[in-house]
Amino acid sequence: MSKNKYLLPLILVTSLFFLWAFLHNINPILIPHLKKACQLTDTQSSFIDSAVYLGYFLVAIPAGLFVHKYSYKSGIIVGLVLYALGSLLFIPAANAHSYTFFW
Numbered sequence: 766m767s768k769n770k771y772l773l774p775l776i777l778v779t780s781l782f783f784l785w786a787f788l789h790n791i792n793p794i795l796i797p798h799l800k801k802a803c804q805l806t807d808t809q810s811s812f813i814d815s816a817v818y819l820g821y822f823l824v825a826i827p828a829g830l831f832v833h834k835y836s837y838k839s840g841i842i843v844g845l846v847l848y849a850l851g852s853l854l855f856i857p858a859a860n861a862h863s864y865t866f867f868w
Contacts, residue, residue: 792817
């Protein structure tokens with residue numbers, strides 16, 4: 766029975782990494798549509814992709830310190846909550862059809 770104790774957490778964490786990677790990899794597909802919807806220049810649309818990588822760079826150390834202080838479970842939960850909040854903020858930004866709302 767103890768062998769199966771970690772099976773569900775392993776499946777959940779693995780699926781989360783898959784989902785995060787999937788959402789990260791659809792960025793290049795969505796950027797041209799956002800560019801068209803908000804009438805962006807090539808420079809402005811390139812900032813979108815740059816912001817994703819800059820976010821990884823800036824959040825890596827604070828996230829590692831958070832996980833070290835609390836636990837990986839808390840880190841995953843906080844990451845999911847932040848991801849959900851960012852996703853919900855996309856709704857009013859998309860309705861505004863303005864690039865400045867995404868800053």
